[in-house]
Amino acid sequence: MSQPNDADHMETLDRDLKRFGSLESAAIYSSRPLIGVGLSLVFIGLAALFAGLSPVGSESGLFVIIAAGLGAYMALNIGANDVANNMGPAVGAKALSMAGAIAIAAICESAGALLAGGDVVSTISKGIIDPAGLSETRTFIWAMMAALLSAALWVNLATWVGAPVSTTHSVVGGVMGAGIAAAGIGAVNWPTMGAIAASWVISPVLGGIIAAAVLAFIKWKIIYVEDKIAAARRWVPVLIGLMSAAFGAYLALKGLKKIVHVDMGTALLIGAVLGTVVAALSRPLIHRQAEGLENRNKSLKVLFRLPLVLSAALLSFAHGANDVANAVGPLAAIVHAQQAGDFAAKVSIPLWVMVIGALGISFGLVFFGPKLIRMVGGQITKLNPMRAYCVALSAATTVIVASWLGLPVSSTHIAVGGVFGVGFFREWHAERRVRRLSGSRPNARPLPREERKRRKLVRRSHFLTIIAAWVITVPAAAMMSAVCFYFLAKMLG
Known part of the structure; x- marks a missing residue:
């Protein structure tokens, strides 16, 4: 019987090492969560x-320690959950890698929370509960x-299911449920x-309409013209200026409240x-980027990447400034x-509390954000x-319009509504083109129902899951809170 040679030994060793390597990779992947x-x-x-x-904590005792852990x-x-709404479109459009999006969002969220986060918040969120009912x-x-x-439990559950929900509405539901349990429904x-x-x-519909309107403008003025590159040179700086104007007003209204009070007229x-300054500065940059590009739709994507990245960063900064209070x-x-022995309608947020909020948002994004x-x-x-740019622009614009009208809106609903608006507009536009082509061919047969369903550009399962999560957020959080x-009360009373 022939003895195995060194080559056989090496081949066996390579196979075993490959198996161990595969097992190690699988173990690392499965242990990531x-x-x-x-x-x-x-x-x-x-x-x-x-x-x-x-x-x-040393003065106030157990309540503050438990509350810090809950915060x-x-x-x-x-x-x-929430940060995905700002970074999702940029990652989906391949303007940012997942790692780049997480890094930018973590930095901008923390900066927004610490530099421009509101130093005074309403303790009983937005006047939901009568303070007299919680006299003790x-x-x-x-x-x-x-x-x-x-x-926190409700948002955790929604993240696990894969539904982006409003953290503001979750807190609202929590305060309402606890208030009812403590003082009654009245x-x-x-x-x-x-x-x-x-x-x-209002939030998703307004966000969707604005996003769809911007996409329709881009198709009308840039995509469906004979010289796409020349049209892009003319209109992309205008769109960048419009985005800068929207974000300038948005950040002035929402992100600078800790530094100086800004009314709507001043913000606009x-x-x-x-917007005027940025549009003028961006024009030569867009002209340089457009040089040598082929006259096709794929070339236009290059011109929208930088504005999209900047808009995602600005949305994250504004989100950190506003939603850290949740x-x-x-x-x-x-x-x-605990310190004063009573409670006030508004209280100041200590720096150490803001640090917990800022770090927690960043860590949550890094650990669990990629799924959403x-x-x-x-x-x-x-x-x-181009489509992701429309979503980002609609998010900033909708918040400004809602603030002007005095409407309480959710940044989560606006951003996801913008994604839905872009998708449904594409569906409508595609079906319109099919009908137009069918009208030019009298003998053409209509598509079967199954084929029309297959060609839908918005996944209905995600749409229904998200809408259901939005509707039940406040009542679900309220019941859990009660x-x-x-x-x-039973454990600590």
């Missing part, structure tokens, strides 16, 4: 420990803790709740000046109540840089 969960628990524990070791948990969920300090603290916990300010419910419809003036507002209220970024960016409808309130 566990790593995120483990690091998140470490962050929550460190936030609670930091609160306990701080002068406030950190809520911030992680905001990063996992301990009852108020339990209500805020229940609101934080229920909102404590709820129902006109305010009615306005919030109306925003479920700031936006108009900034995580740390109730925590700041608990800290104030992929869903928003590519699984609702196919996006390219249960949490009773549990906390």
Whole structure:
């Protein structure tokens, strides 16, 4: 019998090493979610420990320590769910890689929270609950803790299902549920709740209409003309200026409130000046980028990538400035109540509380954000840089219009509504072209129903899941909050 030679030994060794390598890769891939969960628990524990070791925690005791952990948990969920709405379109359009999007969002979210985050927040969110119903300090603290916990649990569940939901509405539902559990159904300010419910419809519809209108303009003025590149040289700087104007006014209204108060007229003036300047500066850049490009639609995508990246960064900055209060507002209220022995309509947010919120949003994005970024960016409808630009522009513009009209809107609903608006407009436009072609051919047969369904450009399953999650967010968070309130009152009372 022949003995195996060295070559056989090496071949066997290579096969074994390959198997071990495959097993190692599979183990790393399968343990990735566990790593995120483990690091998140470490962050929550460190936030609670930091609160306990701080002068406030040492004076105020267990309530502040528990609330700091809940605030950190809520911030992680905001990063996992809410930030996807800003970065999803840019990633889906391949203007940014997933790693680049996460890095930009983490930096801009943290900068927005720490530099421009509101230093004063409403403790009973947007006047939902009558403060007289929560007259006892301990009852108020339990209500805020229940609101934080229920909102975080609901956003966590929605992220796991793959539905982008409004963290603002989750907190609203949490406060309402805890208020009802503590003081009865009469404590709820129902006109305010009615306005919030109306925003479920207003936010996505307005965002979708604006996004679809911008896409229609781009098709009309740039895509469906004979010389696409010449049209792009003329109109892309205008669109960049319009985007800059929208973001200038948006950031002046929402992102600078910590530094200086800006009214609507001043914000629009700031936006108009900034838009005019940026449009003038971008014109030579667009001309240089357009040199040598072929006269086809694919070439146009190059010209929209930089504006799309900048818009995603600005949206993240503004989001950090505004939505960090969803995580740390109730925590700041608990800290104030413990220190002062009572509660106020508005309280200041301590710096250490803002740091917990900013870091939590960034860590949540890094650990759990990619799932919803992929869903928003590519699984609702196919996006390219031009379509994603329309979504970003509609997000900033809709917030400005809503602020002018005094309507409470959700940034999540606006951004996802913009994606739906772009997708449904493409469906309508494609069907219109098919009908036009069919009309020019009298003997042409209409497409079968199954084929028409297959050609839909918006995935109906995602659409229905997201709409259902939006509708039940407030009642679901409210019911969970009521249960949490009773549990906390029994355990800590």
